[in-house]
Amino acid sequence: xxxxxxxxxxxxxxxxxxxxxxxxxxxxxxxxxxxxxxxxxxxxxxxxxxxxxxxxxxxxxxxxxxxxxxxxxxxxxxxxxxxxxxxxxxxxxxxxxxxxxxxxxxxxxxxxxxxxxxxxxxxxxxxxxxxxxxxxxxxxxxxxxxxxxxxxxxxxxxxxxxxxxxxxxxxxxxxxxxxxxxxxxxxxxxxxxxxxxxxxxxxxxxxxxxxxxxxxxxxxxxxxxxxxxxxxxxxxxxxxxxxxxxxxxxxxxxxxxxxxxxxxxxxxxxxxxxxxxxxxxxxxxxxxxxxxxxxxxxxxxxxxxxxxxxxxxxx
Numbered sequence: 001x002x003x004x005x006x007x008x009x010x011x012x013x014x015x016x017x018x019x020x021x022x023x024x025x026x027x028x029x030x031x032x033x034x035x036x037x038x039x040x041x042x043x044x045x046x047x048x049x050x051x052x053x054x055x056x057x058x059x060x061x062x063x064x065x066x067x068x069x070x071x072x073x074x075x076x077x078x079x080x081x082x083x084x085x086x087x088x089x090x091x092x093x094x095x096x097x098x099x100x101x102x103x104x105x106x107x108x109x110x111x112x113x114x115x116x117x118x119x120x121x122x123x124x125x126x127x128x129x130x131x132x133x134x135x136x137x138x139x140x141x142x143x144x145x146x147x148x149x150x151x152x153x154x155x156x157x158x159x160x161x162x163x164x165x166x167x168x169x170x171x172x173x174x175x176x177x178x179x180x181x182x183x184x185x186x187x188x189x190x191x192x193x194x195x196x197x198x199x200x201x202x203x204x205x206x207x208x209x210x211x212x213x214x215x216x217x218x219x220x221x222x223x224x225x226x227x228x229x230x231x232x233x234x235x236x237x238x239x240x241x242x243x244x245x246x247x248x249x250x251x252x253x254x255x256x257x258x259x260x261x262x263x264x265x266x267x268x269x270x271x272x273x274x275x276x277x278x279x280x281x282x283x284x285x286x287x288x289x290x291x292x293x294x295x296x297x298x299x300x301x302x303x304x305x306x307x308x309x310x311x312x313x314x315x
Contacts, residue, residue: 088204089232089255092315102305105248107218107234108139110309117142117289117306126150127293127301132161134286135310137222142306143239143246145214147296152179153210155219156189156290157231160281166191169274170281172265174199176219176233176254182206184233184253188265200263201256206235214239214302216250217291222314227277229258230314246305 098106117140120128127147140155154177156162165171172190179185186201216236224230233254241247258264260276267274280287289308293301 087202089202089252091252100305100307103246103248104141104216104305105246105250106139106309107141107250108220108315109312110139111312113310114307117291117303117308119303120290122297122299123292124297125292125294126296127299128290129293129303129306130288130290131308132285132288133308133310134282135308136280136282137311137314138287138289139218139220139309139311140289140291140306141218141220141234141309142216143214143304144217144291144293144306145300145302145304146180146210146212147293147298147300148212149295149298150180150211150293150301151295152177153215153217154178154187154292154294155217155233156288156292157219158221158229158278158280159189159287161285161288162189162192162290164192168269168272169265169278172274172278174221174231174256174264176201176231176256178206178210178217178233178235178253180209180211182209186231186254186256186264190265190269199256201231201254203254206237206253208237210235210237213237214304216246216248218250219289220311220315222311223277224257224314229277231256231258 092107096106096109098109100106113135115131115133117129117131120130122128129144140157144153146153154175156173156175159165159171159173162171162173168191171192173188175187175189175195177185177187182205184203184205185197186199186203188196188199190196216234216239218232218234220230220232220234222230231254232252234250234252236247236250238249239247256264258276258278260267260274265274265276265278291303
């Protein structure tokens with residue numbers, strides 16, 4: 001099976017120690033040494049099949065990479081190495097004045113319906129916090145203390161409980177995240193446990209990082225008036241004043257708009273077409289909001305005043 005423009009697949013190229021994603025005709029990869037993201041713009045359609053071949057299970061059969069990130073000479077076509085310019089998400093100009101009982105400023109207006117996040121498992125991959133809810137437009141907002149061994153904070157959103165979930169399009173999750181150095185990216189999982197990296201999103205770095213400190217953390221998901229799915233991620237550095245009250249210095253660091261063009265979730269996966277807007281699996285136990293504190297295994301993370309709120313209307 002040759003890779004086509006509409007295909008996407010995660011490839012582990014061990015010679016580089018990098019993780020790559022083919023997405024809408026571009027091969028994205030992260031250099032783990034310098035933490036930079038790049039992508040290769042494929043000019044020729046014919047080049048895609050030559051660039052990488054995969055078997056029916058999605059495993060790489062053949063690649064044409066060399067250690068110096070050049071293509072071998074017998075490849076025909078033009079490949080341009082590009083380093084995308086970061087695009088910062090635009091901050092809302094009219095914040096709400098709504099606060100909860102703890103003094104936390106609601107980023108967007110809520111209906112008053114909410115469920116409290118709960119302490120989850122001490123997973124082998126790091127501490128987790130989670131809760132189920134049935135809100136289609138929602139905001140997870142609260143405070144977390146990051147741990148000394150932690151690598152990133154991430155929220156699994158817009159999907160059901162993931163264990164054993166392999167049905168498409170039900171078992172699909174967006175995964176916004178902040179690394180300890182402040183880098184921000186959007187990943188995904190579909191179906192469990194297949195992970196995807198560097199989905200299209202406007203991101204800006206959280207200056208100073210978030211290592212071993214309290215932060216305000218929020219992930220928001222809603223449909224706009226055009227029925228595009230919006231995913232946002234916010235952070236509040238130095239979230240408490242000397243009296244322990246919220247400072248409410250919330251700032252958006254990620255915004256992604258799902259328009260169904262294949263640059264976030266695919267238009268088709270494993271022969272199944274995915275319709276947009278995607279029907280959320282709010283039946284049964286509903287959606288799971290799960291915070292993953294990757295690498296945090298020392299019991300030194302904390303959570304405070306954290307809820308999933310139902311949004312009053314699309315912002």
